[in-house]
Amino acid sequence: MTAASSDIRDKGLADKGRARIQWAYSEMPVLQILEARFARERPLAGVRLSGCLHITTETANLARVLTAGGAQLLLCASNPLSTQDDVAAALVQHFGVPTYAIRGEDSRRYYQHIHRALDHQPQITLDDGADLVSELHQSRTDLLAQVVGGTEETTTGVIRLRAMAAEGALRFPLIAVNDALTKHLFDNRYGTGQSTLDGIIRATNILLASKVFTVVGYGWCGRGIARRAQGHGARVIITEVDPLRALEAAMDGFAVMPLQEAAACSDFMVTATGDKHVIDKAHFEAMKDGCILANSGHFNVEINLPALEALAVDKRRPRPSVDEYFFQDGRRIRLLAEGRLVNLAAAEGHPAAVMDMSFANQALCVAHLWAHQGEFANQVHGVPREIDEEVARLKLKALDLSIDRLTEEQSTYLASWREGT
Incomplete structure (x- = not known):
């Protein structure tokens, strides 16, 4: 070939x-x-x-x-x-x-x-x-x-x-x-963090400072997104199903709450879970007017797109990579990059x-x-x-960085259990 x-x-x-x-x-x-x-x-x-x-x-x-x-x-x-x-x-x-x-x-x-x-x-x-x-x-x-x-x-x-x-x-x-x-310590955390924010900003050109920014999932990708959003001055919320990650997010200084509560107060919501329909019908129904949704997971399944389409009475594209869904009660939900990988669909990865x-x-x-x-x-x-x-x-x-090496004595000490206090 x-x-x-x-x-x-x-x-x-x-x-x-x-x-x-x-x-x-x-x-x-x-x-x-x-x-x-x-x-x-x-x-x-x-x-x-x-x-x-x-x-x-x-x-x-x-x-x-x-x-x-x-x-x-x-x-x-x-x-x-x-x-x-x-x-x-x-x-x-x-x-x-x-x-x-x-x-x-x-x-x-x-x-x-x-x-x-x-x-x-x-x-x-x-x-x-x-x-x-x-x-x-x-x-x-x-x-x-x-x-x-x-x-x-x-x-x-x-x-x-x-x-x-x-x-x-x-x-x-x-x-x-x-x-x-x-x-994952670098690509997932620093790469996903920077590129996800890059995609969101390119797509919307909306200031993140003072906005409520929810990250759904606090794995390595979620950690990176949360830190970058915080660096832009956003007030960051983490939602999780894993108690250890939720506790880590709390001790990292982020607000932690159920997704249903976060939906009602968020200006931005970004998924990074690798799971299906994490943001679902009940969350759409609770969202504030103008909430912006983005997905940083690999597949476009993390946001329940069929449910979003079913709830909407109208749909428009005010900007490239932005679809605006209008609900019967007058609220608007804005979806970025068709729910696909926002860092690659709306930016360069x-x-x-x-x-x-x-x-x-x-x-x-x-x-x-x-x-x-x-x-x-x-x-x-x-x-x-x-x-x-x-x-x-x-x-x-x-990077022109040098590090130390263990001495023979130090290597021997670490390999032995006999020497104590």
Whole structure:
């Protein structure tokens, strides 16, 4: 399969996309190091990779590393609204990577593109959200025997894959890149925090200072969103179902209350849970006039869109990425980015500097899977500690930061139980 067989919006956007890819690359020093290493060592020579990923500038730089390592890579979109069309064009025209992704594609075309990625007969899969793996297990089971393993980048995808493993349905091993410390401590917290606020501000141009801003879910993504909103001067509320996370949010200084109570007083509500219909009919009925809803989770299921549509008597689009729903009683509810990933649908996604670490994990885990094929059970595995630490060391080096090392005496002390007070 060649790049000529791709399905993208406009090849004429390729030069613009290449310039933006190069801009992001300047913020990704770890990937630069890995690209040189992969080009020298060729750890993926001839390996067929299919990636169902957000087609962004950062993803394009991951593609550079994988292809430098010898991989035969094909990409499709992991969300209909996350594709950057100029990047897709550059991947095809300048980097020779077959790409099937068009911003705004409908569900039919989205799944057609996933099946084109599966037609590539991947030996390793890369996923954002597990749609590729799910479709492979449900409708292309003839391809499963040749799959060595896969990687998953998102919280939502890891949840799905663990559910598959718990049912005994997972037919090849997956590495949960999302769970790497150098991923979720930085990408989820700082990347999601900044990019979610970026999407909300671009979409609305509404001042956040003094507004009541509710974050639904206090995982690593929710923590990042809450801190960034607080930094803008918003009064932040956290809603949770996990008592430990709720307690943490309270001790971090945020108001904590049930979602139904928060709905009645919030100017903004942002979901970051990975679950379905978290904001539901009863919450819409309680919301104040003008409440703005956004989703930072991977799939557009966290806000019950059918219920919202059913309650509305009219709908308008006053700005790009904003749909305004009018209720019978005169209230308006404003939904951003059709309830999809607001940071990618209304902005550009995570900054390159945090994706540098996430995608370094991705590249190293793909190489690790290939080098150690047959050694993993068909379960969801964590990123090997040595890979996590290597990424951290490379990032520190790129930032020109040095750290201390344990002395031999200190190492011996930590390894012994005999010496006490």
